[in-house]
Amino acid sequence: MSDQGYDHAAVEGRWQDAWDDADVYRTPDDVDDPTYVLGMYPYPSGELHMGHVRNYTITDAYARYRRMRGDDVLHPMGWDAFGLPAENAAKERDTNPQDWTFDCIDRMRDQMGSIGLGIDWDREVTTCVPEYYRWNQWLFSRFHDEGLVDRRDAEVNWCPHCETVLADEQVEGEAELCWRCDTPVETRELEQWFLQITEYADELLEAIDDLEGWPNSVRQMQRNWIGRQYGTELEFDISDREAPRASNEGGERSEPREHGSVEAFTTRVDTIYGATFFALAPDHPISEDLAETDDDVRHFVEQEADPEGDEPKGVATDLTATNPATGEEIPVFVADFVLSDVGTGALMGVPGHDDRDHEFAEKMGVAIEPVIAPEPEGRDGETVDDGSVLDAPDVSEAAYTEDGVLVNSGEYSGLDSEAARDRLTDDIESAEHTTQYQLRDWGISRQRYWGTPIPVVHCDDCGAVTVPDEDLPVELPEFVNTTGNPLDAADEWKQTNCPDCGGPATRETDTMDTFVDSSWYFLRYVSPDLDDAPFDVERANDWLPVDQYVGGIEHAVMHLLYSRFFTKVLADHEGLEFREPFEDLLAHGMVQLEGSKMSKSKGNVVSPQRIVSEYGADTARLFMMQAAQPDKAFDWSEEGVRSTYAFLTRLRETVESFVAEPPTGDADAVASYVDGEIDAAVAIAGEEYEDLQFNRALRETQDLVRTLHQYAEYTDPDPETFERGLSAVLRLLAPVSPHLAEELWDELGRDGFVVDADWPTATVDRAGVERRRRLVENTREDVRDIVEVAGIADPERIDVVVAPDWKYDALEIAIESDAPNLIGELMSEDHIREQGDAAASYGQDLQAEREALQEPLAPDAEREALESAAWLIEREFDAPVTVIDAAEADEGTVKNAEPGRPGIDIVE
RNA sequence: GCGCGGGUAGCCAAGUGGCCAAUGGCGCAGCGCUUAGGACGCUGUGGUGUAGACCUCCGCAGGUUCGAAUCCUGUCCCGCGCACCA
DSSP states (O other): OOOSOOOHHHHHHHHHHHHHHHTTTOOOTTOSSOEEEEEOOOOOOSSOOHHHHHHHHHHHHHHHHHHHTTOOEEOOOEEOOOSHHHHHHHHHHTSOHHHHHHHHHHHHHHHHHHTTOOOOGGGOEETTSHHHHHHHHHHHHHHHHTTOEEEEEEEEEEETTTTEEEOGGGEETTTTEETTTOOBOEEEEEEEEEEOGGGGHHHHHHGGGGOTBSOHHHHHHHHHHHOOEEEEEEEEEEEEOSSOOBSSTTOOBOOOOEEEEEEEEESOGGGGGGOOEEEEOTTSHHHHHHHHHOHHHHHIIIIIOOTTSSSOOEEEEEEEEEOTTTOOEEEEEEETTSOTTSTTSEEEEOTTTOHHHHHHHHHHTOOOOOOEEOOOTTOOTTOOOOSTTSOOOOOSSSOOOSOOEEOSOGGGTTOBHHHHHHHHHHHSTTOEEEEEOSOOOEEOEEOOSSSOBOOEEEETTTEEEEOOGGGOOOOOOOOOOOSSOHHHHOHHHHEEEOTTTOOEEEEOOOEEOHHHHTTTHHHHTTSTTOSSSSSOHHHHHHHOSEEEEEEEGGGTTHHHHHHHHHHHHHHHHSOOSOSOSEEEEEEEOOEEETTEEOOTTTTOOOOHHHHHHHHOHHHHHHHHHHHSOTTSOEEOOHHHHHHHHHHHHHHHHHHHHHHHSOOOOOOOHHHHHHHHHHHHHHHHHHHHHHTTOHHHHHHHHHHHHHHHHHHHHHSOOOHHHHHHHHHHHHHHHTTTSHHHHHHHHHHTTOSSOGGGSOOOOOOOOHHHHHHHHHHHHHHHHHHHHHHHHTTOSSOSEEEEEOOOHHHHHHHHHHHHOOOSOHHHHHHTSHHHHTTTHHHHHHHHHHHHTGGGOOOOOOHHHHHHHHHHHHHHHHHHHTSOEEEEOGGGSOHHHHHHOBTTBOEEEEEO
C-alpha cells in the first residue's frame, strides 16, 4: 500500500467551500432550545496554538455529534479582543490596537476555517467594537443602579511594567508576579471602581454544590477562592502599661495613649481562656501609631517585618490587651504573620492550640496554656461534666489544634468546643458571630487604553456621575502612542460636560478589566446584532444555559466565577430565568511535548499550521482526540500523528477500492460476525460520544475499521455488510475528521452531507456486546492454550461444543434461587434430574460459585456468536472449525461445556 | 498545612466488587506477505504445565466480604490549586 498519504489539502478545501456554500452551520433565530456548545473564546493573538486546536476540536466534535443526532446546535465563536497585548504590539509596530487586533482576528478566523470548525459565523462576537462594549457600559450602569458598583480608595496591585492595576486573581504565586509579564507586583493607593461580587458570595459558594456537571477540581478552587469562614468577632481593650517607658535615650517621653478597643476575628473563640497574647499587623493603624513613638516598633515595622518569611517575627509593645472572657491583661505584639487583609488585621494568640501561635510564643517567651482537652470516647457533647475529670493535654512541645472539651476555662470547662463557641459568643458583650470571606470585591479599573471606557463623568459639583444610557457608548478616542494612559492624553475626548448639571467635567479615564467583557459574551451570541439591549432576554431564556462549556483550567476561578456572578445579577434584575450560565463544564488538559507544557520561551511549540499543511486538519484532530481523555494532558507525538495519517489514508483506499471493485461475497457467517461488530461499535461509540470520551469512541471506530480490513483480507465480503460497515465508520468519524468523512461519504455515493447524516444507531446493548466478545475471546484463548499445552503441531479439525440446554436452565435457576440447598432445587426439575451424575456434578459447581454466577448469553445467541467467529479460529490454526450441539457431540467434550464456555475438541 | 486528582506489566494508558493474569497503543520478539525494507496481518511479551489448570500479581500495610486492581482505614510518593487565613 502507498505511504504517500492523500491529498488532504484538496479534500479539506473542497468541503470547507461546500459547507460554506450550503451554510450548514447556521443556527436560525427561530429554533427552539438548541444544544448550546461553547468553547471559551480566544484572545486574538493572531496564531492558533495547539491548546486552541484541542479546545475547539472538542466543542466542534461534540457539536457535530449532537447535530447528527438531530439536535439543533448553537456553536458560535467570538473574540476576547480587548487587552494589553494589542496595546503593546501597537506601540512596538507603530500601529494602533484596533488595526492590529482586527488583523489578528482575520488570521485566526482563517485558521479556524482551515481546521474545519463548524461555526455559525453570523453570530461572531467581537468585544472591542462599540456595538459590543456599549453593553459593558450599559451593564455597568445597571450594576450601579442596583448598588453593586462602588468607588473607593483602595490599595491595589500595581504592575510597574504594564503600568496598570491588577485584580488579586491576576497576581500569581507567592512571589506575587504579574500574570502577564511576571514582573513583581507593587501596591498603590488609587481610587478604583469595584463590582460588589461579595454581595453574592454566599450564593456563589452554595450553588457550587449543585454544579454537578463541573469538575470537582474547579468547584473546589472556587470554594477556596470564596473562602467563607464562620467565626466570632470580638473586641479587646487596648491600653498602655501604667508606667510608660522612655522611648529612647535622650528622647521625649511618650504620653500614655488611649487606643480604645480593637476588633479581632477568630474561628476558635472556644480557646479564648488560653489567649495569652494579642498581635497586630505591622500596617494596623495602632502599629503605625506606635511606630511614631516607639523606636523598637518602628524598627520592626520598617526593617524586620517579613510577611513572606517562614519565621513568625514580632516585637513587644508597651500595650496590653484585656481578654474579654477572663479580664486578664495580656501582652500586645506587632507581628509580621498577622496580615491586614485577613480577618481584621488583629488576632488573639492561643499558643496552646494553634501551631503558628505556639511557635511565636516559644520565641517570645509567652505563656502557653492548655484549655482544650481531646474529647473522650463516647461522651455526649452537650453535657457539662465537672471538668476536673479531664486532664489538660501537654502543649509545651506542640499545640493541640483539634476541637475537644474545654478545661481551665472557668464556667465553660466541660463544654465541647462547638457549644462553647456559641456560649462564649453569646456571653461576651462585644462578641458576635460573623462570617469572613476571602473573596474581595472585584476591582475593574484599569489604567489602560484598549478596554471599555468606564461610563462615568467627574464633575466638580456633582461628583462621579454615570453617563446616561442614551449617551452610550462612550467610544474610545483615537489611539495615541504615549507612555502613560492614552485616555489621559486625549484631551478633547476627556473634556466634557456633566450630564446632571451641564457644567464642565472630565471623563473617567480608566477602562474596564476585560473579564467584564467575558462575563456575559455567551449571552450575546443569541442575538449578536441586537441594538437596543445586550441580549434578547426571551431567547436567552430559551437557549441558555450553555449545555456544554469547554475551556482551560486557567479560568477555573476568574472567568467562571465572574460569569456566574453576572448571571445571578442579570437573573435578579434583568429577567434571566436561570442563575448559572454553564450546565456542564469540561476543563481540557494540556497538549505537551515530552512531558512539559509547550511554550514559546521554551521553544518547544508544535505549530498547528505546519501539522495541517503536512498531514491535514483531519489527522491533527483525530490524533488529538484519540490520544487521551479530553480532560487529561497528553504528549504530542510526531510518530502518533504519522500513524493517524496512515490510518486515514488506508481508510480512504479501502473505500475507494470498495467503490471501484465492489465485492461479490455472500452474507455468510463471517458477514454476520462483522455485522455484530458494526452494531457493537455503533452502540459503544455512541455512548462514548455522549460522554465526550472521544478517545474511547475512536478506539471502537478504529477497531471496526480493522475488522473490516480483516474481513476483506480473509474472504470476498458481502457487499451490503461491508458497505454498512463503511457507512457506520464514516459517520462515527465525521465529528472528528469531518472533511475526509465527507469526501468518502460522497465517494460511497451517499446523498447530502455526512454533517447532516443521521447518527448510526444499533439496538444491541453494551453488556451483551461485551459478553459476546468475551465469549469469543475466551474461546480463542482456550484453543490456543490447548494447542500449546498439548503440543498439537498441526490440528486436523476443531470442534466447538455448545453446552446442553439443561445446563442453561440449571444456571438460570441457580441465579434466581435463594434456596439454601441449590442441588435439591435443581433436582426438583425433571429434565435436570434425568441427567444424573452430570447434573449433580454441575450442580455442585454452581453451588460453589453461587455468588459469582452471571447471566449467560442465550444458547442460540451463544451458538450464533461462536459460528460467526469460527473464521477467526480457522484463520489462526488453519483447520476447519465446527460448532456443534451437545446432542451430536462426543460425551467427554460435552462434559466440559458450560454456558459461556463451550467444550473444545481438537483432533490431530 | 488544607483541598482536589493520581500511582495498574519495559513505557503510555483502560478497567473501579465476581466475566481479571487484567483492555488498547507504543516498544520488543517470532511467523505470514515481500528480492529486501517499509507498511499490513497473525501470535507472543509474570511463572509453571503433554487439554482449556495452577501459582504470583494492580504504590505499601492492614481491614470489610464467600470473593478486592475495584470498597474502608492508615501510610508513602507524584501532579494541580490554595495558604503564616486568625
